Each structure stands twice: as C-alpha cells, then as structure tokens.
Amino acid sequence: AQSVTQLGSHVSVSEGALVLLRCNYSSSVPPYLFWYVQYPNQGLQLLLKYTTGATLVKGINGFEAEFKKSETSFHLTKPSAHMSDAAEYFCAVSVNNNDMRFGAGTRLTVKP
Amino acid sequence: SAVISQKPSRDICQRGTSLTIQCQVDSQVTMMFWYRQQPGQSLTLIATANQGSEATYESGFVIDKFPISRPNLTFSTLTVSNMSPEDSSIYLCSTSRGPETQYFGPGTRLLVL
Numbered sequence: 044a045q046s047v048t049q050l051g052s053h054v055s056v057s058e059g060a061l062v063l064l065r066c067n068y069s070s071s072v073p074p075y076l077f078w079y080v081q082y083p084n085q086g087l088q089l090l091l092k093y094t095t096g097a098t099l100v101k102g103i104n105g106f107e108a109e110f111k112k113s114e115t116s117f118h119l120t121k122p123s124a125h126m127s128d129a130a131e132y133f134c135a136v137s138v139n140n141n142d143m144r145f146g147a148g149t150r151l152t153v154k155p
Numbered sequence: 156s157a158v159i160s161q162k163p164s165r166d167i168c169q170r171g172t173s174l175t176i177q178c179q180v181d182s183q184v185t186m187m188f189w190y191r192q193q194p195g196q197s198l199t200l201i202a203t204a205n206q207g208s209e210a211t212y213e214s215g216f217v218i219d220k221f222p223i224s225r226p227n228l229t230f231s232t233l234t235v236s237n238m239s240p241e242d243s244s245i246y247l248c249s250t251s252r253g254p255e256t257q258y259f260g261p262g263t264r265l266l267v268l
Contacts, residue, residue: 075256077256079259084264085261085262086159086161086247086259086262087198087247087249087259088259089256089258092255092256094255133197133198137255137257141186141203142200143188143200143257145197147196147197
C-alpha cells in the first residue's frame with residue numbers, strides 16, 4: 044500500500060523567506076500526489092496536485108511542487124512566505140480515488 | 156471543485172450520547188468519504204459511502220459505532236454512537252470531482268465531555 048512521510052512536524056520561517064515543506068512517498072505503482080492546506084478551524088483545501096505530465100505543478104497562493112520519481116519526493120515550495128500562509132499542510136498520495144493516504148502534517152509558522 | 160457543507164459545524168456532547176453529522180454536496184457524486192482527524196493528528200479514513208450500497212469501513216472502524224447513511228447522490232450522514240471523550244475529533248466528509256482528487260467539507264468539531 045502507498046504511504047507518505049512528511050519531514051518536520053513544524054517549520055518556522057520569516058516573512059519573505061523561502062518556504063520548503065518536504066514530502067516523500069512510497070508506492071508500488073505510479074502515484075497521484077496532493078498537497079492540502081488546513082487553516083485554523085477550517086477544512087482541507089486543495090493546494091495542488093500531480094497526476095501525469097509536467098512534473099512541476101503550480102497551485103494556488105503562489106505554491107508549487109515538483110514530482111521527482113528518482114527521489115520519491117513531492118516537496119512543496121513558495122519563494123516568499125506571507126503571514127497568511129501560516130497553517131497546517133498535508134501531503135497525500137493516492138493510487139486510485141478510493142484510497143488516499145495522508146502524511147502526518149506540517150505546521151507552518153511565519154514570523155514577522 | 157465541489158462545494159460541500161456539513162452540519163453541525165461544532166458540538167459539545169455528553170458521553171454515552173450519539174451525534175449525527177450531515178454532509179451535503181452541491182451536485183450528484185458517486186462516492187463520499189468520511190474521515191476522522193484526532194487532535195493534532197492527520198486524517199484517517201473511516202469509511203467510503205456509495206449510494207445504494209452498504210458503506211465500506213476501514214480497519215478499526217465498525218458500523219455499530221459509526222453508522223453511515225447514503226440516501227441519495229448528494230447527501231450522507233455519519234453517526235458517532237455511544238460517544239466517549241476519545242471520540243473528540245474533527246470529522247470531515249469528502250467527495251471526488253473529476254479524476255483522482257478529493258474535495259473536503261469544512262469539518263465538524265466534536266468535543267465529548
């Protein structure tokens with residue numbers, strides 16, 4: 044079965060600094076990969092996804108992620124952090140739509 | 156994307172009681188999913204609900220504790236039965252719209268005293 048590991052349960056950056064949230068996956072078949080964001084007291088919002096095609100995917104709010112098969116990674120980046128980016132971020136993997144597995148989550152803090 | 160609403164948004168319940176959570180989708184969908192997010196943790200799939208058939212439960216979750224209804228293609232309910240403080244969690248429903256992707260409702264925040 045597929046699984047996801049998010050490195051770092053808590054990441055803290057300064058406003059304007061690079062955001063890098065790490066995600067590695069395990070899957071025996073080509074995976075679909077997702078990043079979701081959860082703001083305080085809200086549900087999950089899809090940031091971006093990789094299914095097929097271009098390995099660099101762009102999402103909402105200036106985030107992007109690159110699928111690297113050789114490294115089994117799907118790290119999330121944003122060039123310049125904003126205070127409003129403070130939230131919990133979840134990486135997820137699916138090999139079919141019925142079976143989506145989530146990572147443990149990374150809490151992003153943005154310091155002024 | 157899909158527009159998903161949940162009721163109630165939050166509740167405080169006494170142990171031993173039951174709570175039914177409603178999930179409404181803005182258009183017809185085949186599959187709906189129910190997840191639990193315990194405090195400070197990630198999401199765990201409880202069950203998958205297809206219209207017209209019994210829900211499929213994941214390991215560790217049973218129908219007697221979490222009965223699910225799926226009366227039509229836009230609606231589902233999850234009941235948390237005979238609650239204990241360990242059931243305090245966020246319960247989220249989701250559905251798929253287009254290939255591969257799940258969209259989530261805002262969640263129901265449950266506190267059991």
